[in-house]
Amino acid sequence: MKLFSTQIVVPVDSNSVLQGALEVKHVLEETIARFNLGSQVSVVETGALGIYDQGVVLAVFPDDVYYGGVKPVDVEEIVTEHLLKGRVVSRLVIDRNLSSRRLVEKETGLSQQKIVLRNAGLIDPQSIDEYIARDGYAALAKALAMQPGEVIQILTDSKLQGRGGAGFPTGLKWEMVAKEQSDEKYIVCNADEGEPGTFKDRLILEGDPHSIVEAMTIAGYATGAHVGIVYIRGEYFMSIARLKNAIKDATEYGLIVKDVMGTGFQFDIEVYRGGGAYVCGEEFALLESIENRRGEPRNKPPFPPQHGLFGKPTVVNNVETFANVPPILLNGSDWFKSFGTPSSAGTKVFSLSGDIVNRGIVEVPFGVTLRELVFDFGGGVKGGKHIGFIQTGGSAGTVLSDKYLDIPLDFASMKTNNVSIGSGVILVAGGDVPLLPFLAEVAHFFWHESCGKCTPCREGTLQIKAIMDSLVNRTADPASLQRLGTLLDLLSDTSFCGLGQAAPLAFESALRNFPEVFDRALAESHVPEACQEEA
Amino acid sequence: MELDNVTRPVGQAQPLSDEDRRFLRELVETNRIEHHGRLSYMDIMFDLEHRYGNSLPGPVLGEVARLVGTSPAQLNGFVTFYTMLSTAPRGKHVVRVCTSGPCHVSGAPAILSSLRQLLGVGIGETTPDGEFTLEGSSCLGICGVSPALMIDDDAYGNLTPEDLPRILDTKRAGGAQ
Numbered sequence: 216m217k218l219f220s221t222q223i224v225v226p227v228d229s230n231s232v233l234q235g236a237l238e239v240k241h242v243l244e245e246t247i248a249r250f251n252l253g254s255q256v257s258v259v260e261t262g263a264l265g266i267y268d269q270g271v272v273l274a275v276f277p278d279d280v281y282y283g284g285v286k287p288v289d290v291e292e293i294v295t296e297h298l299l300k301g302r303v304v305s306r307l308v309i310d311r312n313l314s315s316r317r318l319v320e321k322e323t324g325l326s327q328q329k330i331v332l333r334n335a336g337l338i339d340p341q342s343i344d345e346y347i348a349r350d351g352y353a354a355l356a357k358a359l360a361m362q363p364g365e366v367i368q369i370l371t372d373s374k375l376q377g378r379g380g381a382g383f384p385t386g387l388k389w390e391m392v393a394k395e396q397s398d399e400k401y402i403v404c405n406a407d408e409g410e411p412g413t414f415k416d417r418l419i420l421e422g423d424p425h426s427i428v429e430a431m432t433i434a435g436y437a438t439g440a441h442v443g444i445v446y447i448r449g450e451y452f453m454s455i456a457r458l459k460n461a462i463k464d465a466t467e468y469g470l471i472v473k474d475v476m477g478t479g480f481q482f483d484i485e486v487y488r489g490g491g492a493y494v495c496g497e498e499f500a501l502l503e504s505i506e507n508r509r510g511e512p513r514n515k516p517p518f519p520p521q522h523g524l525f526g527k528p529t530v531v532n533n534v535e536t537f538a539n540v541p542p543i544l545l546n547g548s549d550w551f552k553s554f555g556t557p558s559s560a561g562t563k564v565f566s567l568s569g570d571i572v573n574r575g576i577v578e579v580p581f582g583v584t585l586r587e588l589v590f591d592f593g594g595g596v597k598g599g600k601h602i603g604f605i606q607t608g609g610s611a612g613t614v615l616s617d618k619y620l621d622i623p624l625d626f627a628s629m630k631t632n633n634v635s636i637g638s639g640v641i642l643v644a645g646g647d648v649p650l651l652p653f654l655a656e657v658a659h660f661f662w663h664e665s666c667g668k669c670t671p672c673r674e675g676t677l678q679i680k681a682i683m684d685s686l687v688n689r690t691a692d693p694a695s696l697q698r699l700g701t702l703l704d705l706l707s708d709t710s711f712c713g714l715g716q717a718a719p720l721a722f723e724s725a726l727r728n729f730p731e732v733f734d735r736a737l738a739e740s741h742v743p744e745a746c747q748e749e750a
Numbered sequence: 751m752e753l754d755n756v757t758r759p760v761g762q763a764q765p766l767s768d769e770d771r772r773f774l775r776e777l778v779e780t781n782r783i784e785h786h787g788r789l790s791y792m793d794i795m796f797d798l799e800h801r802y803g804n805s806l807p808g809p810v811l812g813e814v815a816r817l818v819g820t821s822p823a824q825l826n827g828f829v830t831f832y833t834m835l836s837t838a839p840r841g842k843h844v845v846r847v848c849t850s851g852p853c854h855v856s857g858a859p860a861i862l863s864s865l866r867q868l869l870g871v872g873i874g875e876t877t878p879d880g881e882f883t884l885e886g887s888s889c890l891g892i893c894g895v896s897p898a899l900m901i902d903d904d905a906y907g908n909l910t911p912e913d914l915p916r917i918l919d920t921k922r923a924g925g926a927q
């Protein structure tokens with residue numbers, strides 16, 4: 216192995232490519248060659264760092280300097296000033312506080328705790344050797360040396376709960392599948408990531424695809440399954456390519472497929488793509504889709520652990536849930552429980568979006584407050600504006616006012632405080648964003664994504680959309696808020712699947728937290744004459 | 751190969767050529783091998799859209815149904831469920847504008863109305879020259895750079911209405927970014 220005195224890390228992911236990362240990398244390599252630095256400086260491509268509003272980022276090690284907003288024309292200056300003369304190009308440097316908090320694991324009190332994102336942005340996601348060098352596949356080796364039941368016991372003790380939205384205990388889910396007598400079982404990874412405002416699974420798949428391959432293989436061993444399927448949304452081209460590459464490399468290394476690590480255990484992993492349907496994130500709709508049918512949910516019970524893919528016992532877990540598994544096996548359940556709160560062990564990966572200074576991904580222990588997420592990690596509202604509203608948990612989540620800023624986020628407080636965490640969406644809207652058109656868009660989303668299988672959701676989402684549009688257009692009739700309330704109850708009580716059951720959350724919480732907005736729209740409404748006659 | 755003969759509205763579609771049939775047979779077989787004896791209709795459909803100009807002509811679906819061993823109605827039910835697939839003819843490039851919450855907050859409505867104006871078509875419509883089909887989309891998973899859109903397989907983020915003419919022009923000229 217060659218020793219380089221300086222290493223420049225370029226994060227390349229779908230977001231940074233949009234901002235010109237590949238171009239910058241290309242120019243950087245050229246310039247380094249032109250200045251004959253090739254033997255001292257290495258340029259390393261890595262996965263996403265989870266930071267999106269700093270343009271193309273370059274990290275220089277061991278100097279620990281982060282440059283942001285780098286354009287191809289800036290490269291020569293960085294090379295001649297920093298690399299040749301040792302003078303940092305200060306105009307491009309990103310706030311050190313910010314970079315150390317958001318980009319790398321640092322000891323500072325407010326640092327992120329990286330369990331899920333332990334490798335993202337630090338290793339080349341296309342290199343299995345780099346993954347292995349950071350304890351990759353060591354958890355699988357450890358698991359294979361144990362009884363399957365012991366593996367599940369560690370997970371159960373760790374209190375890991377599903378990160379896909381419902382928070383079901385992962386150990387229990389695996390145990391249910393392990394107990395089933397069946398010659399065919401399946402491990403399915405839910406990478407459909409359709410909840411508006413969520414882009415964390417993409418970061419994991421692009422930045423650390425081997426962690427998913429390893430975790431699914433562990434799940435296979437623990438439950439007695441021999442086939443794993445990853446269902447990835449169709450637009451995630453880079454995730455799909457990197458995951459397929461990881462599967463190929465792990466197969467060549469003898470880490471998966473036939474005779475895993477020489478133990479005789481067999482485990483295949485395949486990739487299926489989604490076709491652009493939010494409901495396919497629902498576990499049964501997802502299984503239907505893998506079975507080449509329309510993505511319509513099935514009746515529950517029986518649940519997937521008893522009657523899942525092709526009618527066989529099936530584990531369905533979210534990408535982030537899986538990514539937690541190898542570190543838990545390596546470090547133990549007590550280590551994992553040392554992060555988070557009594558009701559919620561470990562960390563949560565949040566996706567920050569909207570009118571926030573630092574949009575991007577952060578991983579922090581459960582119990583973090585919205586204030587910490589929005590102001591400390593997010594850098595506050597863009598343009599110094601005040602907060603209009605925050606939607607947490609996604610479109611199927613709650614719309615909150617700034618009164619909620621100091622509530623700790625974990626599974627317990629979700630219930631007591633009516634705050635959704637869901638997939639970890641934190642969408643911030645500044646004070647100048649009107650609430651009702653936003654809610655009309657949310658209504659449009661559910662109407663568009665309803666699969667149409669059951670009447671309350673199919674017809675109800677249409678009615679909610681009509682009422683929201685009439686409030687926006689100031690043509691709402693006086694009884695519309697009452698009708699809206701009835702509809703919302705109806706949907707949450709009688710819808711067939713989670714989509715229809717959770718669709719009301721945004722509207723209920725908005726009515727609760729911003730009643731005056733609705734009242735004013737109603738007071739300003741004039742019902743068009745044509746409609747008055749009808750009524 | 752000349753593809754235009756199969757990218758017209760379903761009603762006027764011509765019978766498949768031998769070359770089409772051979773292509774379809776190989777496509778299904780390759781897919782079966784890749785998925786260890788199972789099939790992924792979705793992968794097959796994406797490949798078909800690439801070949802047949804962003805849509806799935808009726809005769810092609812009929813032949814594929816036969817090859818995979820299902821009924822045309824079942825396959826039609828499948829393809830009409832998923833928004834990335836289309837049985838109606840679409841333009842050379844499909845523009846999918848995200849309208850979901852995070853993009854809405856950062857300016858998606860202005861992006862959408864600019865695109866309508868620039869292209870002169872509404873959502874779901876194709877420009878008369880057959881270049882672009884405009885579609886509204888749910889979250890594309892790139893909310894970190896909202897407002898965002900995708901044209902074919904390429905994503906664009908941090909958009910302002912001023913960026914759009916250049917993006918459309920490069921697409922029209924056949925470039926990616």
Ligand SMILES: Cc1cc2nc3c(=O)[nH]c(=O)nc-3n(C[C@H](O)[C@H](O)[C@H](O)COP(=O)(O)O)c2cc1C
Pocket residue numbers: 376377378379380381382383405406407408409410493494495496497498499531532533534536537712713714
């Ligand atoms: C409408 C709807 C959409 C969903 N979308 C997703 C999704 O995109 N990703 C995900 O992991 N779970 C999603 N879920 C939750 C899944 O049904 C399921 O609970 C989850 O994948 C289980 O994994 P976990 O236990 O690891 O969280 C969705 C649920 C519903 C009702």
Ligand code: SF4
Pocket residue numbers: 494512664665666667668669670672673710711712713714715716
């Ligand atoms: S609640 Fe909506 S998405 Fe779920 S089954 Fe009913 S119609 Fe389909």
Ligand code: FES
Pocket residue numbers: 411412413848849850851852853854888889890891892893896897898
């Ligand atoms: S909301 Fe537009 S990409 Fe996610």
